Amino acid sequence: MPLTMRIGAVGAFLGAGLLALVWAYSYGGSAEPGILDRTGPAVTWGLPAAKLVFNLANACCIGALVLAVFALPHGGAAHAKALRIAGWSAAIWAVAAAGFVFLSFLTIANIPVSADSFGPIFVSFLTGVDAGRYGVLASALAAAVAFACFNLRSPRMVAVTTVLAFAGLVPLVLKSHATGGAGHADSTTSVILHSGSAAVWLGGLLVLILLRPAVLPGQLNGVVRRYSTLALVCFITIVASGIMAAWASIGSWGGLSTAYGGIVVAKAAALIVLGTFGALHRQWSLRRLELDPHRAGRYFTALAVAELAVMGAAVGMATALGRTEPPTSLGSAATDPGLPVPELWAYISQWAPDPLWSLACGFAVFFYLAGVRRLRRAGRTWPAHRTVLWLAGVAVLFMVTNGGIHVYQGYLFNAHVLTQMMLTAVVPLLLVPAAPLALAELTILGRTDSSTGVKEILARTVQPVLAGVTRAPYFAAYAIAGSLVAFYYTPLLGWSARGQLGYSAMTLLALLAGCLFTRAMTGRPDGGGGHARKARLGVLAGTAALYGVYGWGLTAQAAALESPWYTSVGQPWGAAGPAAAELGGIIMWVVAAGTLAVMAAIVTSRPAAAAGSRTQDEMVPDPDPDPVGTPERPRPHAG
Template identity: 50%
Template structure:
């Protein structure tokens, strides 16, 4: 070949991205200037092109950092090359962010570039609250990433810098079309997850392609295998978040025939093709790289080029989609819906998918079943009871965070309390006995080549924390009390009910504190089990008193606590038992009693098992002493 594969691939990638951008921009109507538009064609076409460059540079930065933090040992020249690639991409990110900032100003101000007095107006635009300040924040965060990239020396620093880089994608998301939608919070979260996953996937693959010949010292096959895990996770996030954000913008299947809907369909087709390429890569390309690295590199590179071409086309579509208005009428139809009065039927039949918890529940099911499958392939058995408990617990978690309770918890204090108590007291009773940490320790491969592993995180961080909490069971009870105090007697109460970040924080904290409390109290009793049993029953009694106090306080103070709900509620329903604020205290007392009784039964069962095993173990110890052996340490 007269021309190397890398320059030829670069030309093809740029052509694919620009051609798809032009088609989508013209087809979606974004290329048509308004009747009073004075900014000119440079601004009209420069904005989507700058957005395309912004996305590509951010993806190159984040993907390279994710690859360095997860798949490449920090000691060696390969890590330095990957970090250097991330730094160069970050420089392009700053330039494209600045261009996007300037062009965005001229589009908002409706002035041509370099017009008289535009400089002073630009400064005012960047300082004033609104899109100008958001654009300036995007430039500053990209510049921070540049500085951090050229000072990275370890995987931890690469991971921290990757988090900062992902945060740098948030300001453009806040100023996108999602911010103006009816479901602003959910669609914004969906879009943020979407762009972050796309950056990890596309940027990591681009980094592998550019540096493939310089990764031989760490094994290209090993790096690609570890990257494929990131790619698979990114694919799942892209599919779910893209579906949710597209549905929030379109609103009905009939709107797929609109220009906006046809661009969404084109992006969907690109994602399906990329999924097929990913399957070929995982099944054939990686195995060939391990089997014959010399001959497997070129077919792998050709497959990557095809993937990158499709990704470039999808990126062009995404850049044009950001400048295309959603179908008219979709948001108005959504806003016209009025919630009916609360009841069991509404709690079961109404759904409002939360993008974050939909993904987390999906990952929880897939990873757990994959661990069970790997364990069985190794010849060991995993109790079906545990798998059933895990699937049931995740099903309940998905229903709570995406079903009718999720819809009504922002409208009714009683439903908000019910949601929090299900997360704290009920769902952990299903998830903890499924022993996900034990399954992970048995199935996750150990670290290779100095690269990090989830198994190492569990052994070195999670297990020591659990052991420390188990030594003093009162600690989880105090964490539980602090959680209730924070979320009911602080501004977090309304924040957690009415905002997407607050709801996600409340869900995570409530579920984590409940799982910690349940895990500590249901662990096997220690060597001095009578004392351990007494300590656990004391904690259970103290927690019962705690719940009783909180439940009575909620019922007494419900009119005051529920006032923000009654003021902001757009659906004034007739008075009913489920809609009254005082019901929240009753929900708390009932669920607390059920969960604490279940935990008490588990502690009694553990104690009875220990007493039954004592005589047999004592006999075994005597026999060991007679045979000259030391008794077994229990």
């Protein structure tokens, strides 16, 4: 690909972003200086410009790292170049974050740099004010990512660096409008999902164009297809999280008539155009790449350049949106009528969609059913009861994380206990027997070009951990005990009551601990016969005692443990019986007794396997580049 084409792609990206930023910043009223403003137009316009550079740099960094981890063959020229691009982008990201913090201080303090008190006040801002501390953290994380990109090359360390890069997006989100305020919706998770998905999507496309000369012609189609899959997932995530975040800031349909609402509408129009470009790529570009990679590569690049111009405009508008006052801050949000007394019907009828877990449930259903469909198209079968269990488990997970339990979890301690027990005990008891990992083994294609895909991650990381847990089930019991300590005797208890980020961390921890424990108790042991059965029954008895002690502790310490909820929202229902914190202990006992009894029944009813033997139902299929290929060839079934 000619150098002029790559320069044109970068120019279209930056030019459209700057033009959109100028329009949206002026239209939203943020460019107008205040009456007592002492900083001048350099700071007024420098602040959004620094944020735009920040956004573009972190997108290029994250996009390059994700391509290096997921799409590019390890050790090749394209992989090395992607890491170099990520490193230089992270360095620019760190400088832009530092500049943004400095300009933010000038805007907040409203003092000239020449003032005698400038130095001490600036240091105090960096160490004692959230905006300063978060900015310093963002700059430090970006610098750490840059160092890692230039010095670390192993696949695992590149994956760790990618996670660190995503973490670098969080600090400035926490100081934005996302965290809301009194009476405002918390859209932190929505904004983090939105920012991360946008970084992968637009950064990945720009880096893919820059890498085009280094990608071998025979690898181009595969790399583009992998990026296309990521782009589709990111597009869905951006649409869903963007709607939730925008509604949290707008609050009502009338808010669309404000300047903030106008920018949101323009940004939504750009997203529709980008969706059209994505459809053209999947229906036209990818097919042509299969037939003629060299010639079709030029068509792909030309279409991608136009797409990057629209992406740049969307980023520019998003940057200005972060500096525009939302309608909820201006008092135009819809009035909250308040929640009814927490009774059974209220738990069923109330809804509060959570962006992370809504998307997780949707993707879980889609990919599982897609795997079943792929097996059937290959002439093979998958037990229907497993599909029913999976759909039921995802449905319960969706209700817990988006329904009335989620709503009241932010108000009541006993609702928090119910959430934790449903996620730790009930949901895993439905999901684990559905054997999603075995389905993935049967249906996901393995990579043959030294890159890392989902199947390779499962084989190298997930399966060894699960095998160890199944052989030593008491480790899973330790995970349950540790999670209970984290839920009730660490700051996580308060964080889960006050914001989406803490709630999401609590939910993920509960679900992982529960799935590990359920897998250890209900999975078929690899040999051991009756000894394995006795060991599992002993672990179940110990876990029952653990829940009994913790339930008693929750009942005895309810008044002290529910303080984060009273701190956040008071006691809106007075002394209503369903709101009593002491119900938490009873909830823990009831749910634990029911689920542990089911697990004990599974363990005792399952025939003991001879040492070293494995049944036909539990065998993992042999590694094969075509795991759903010819149905005539006999193969073991999944377990």
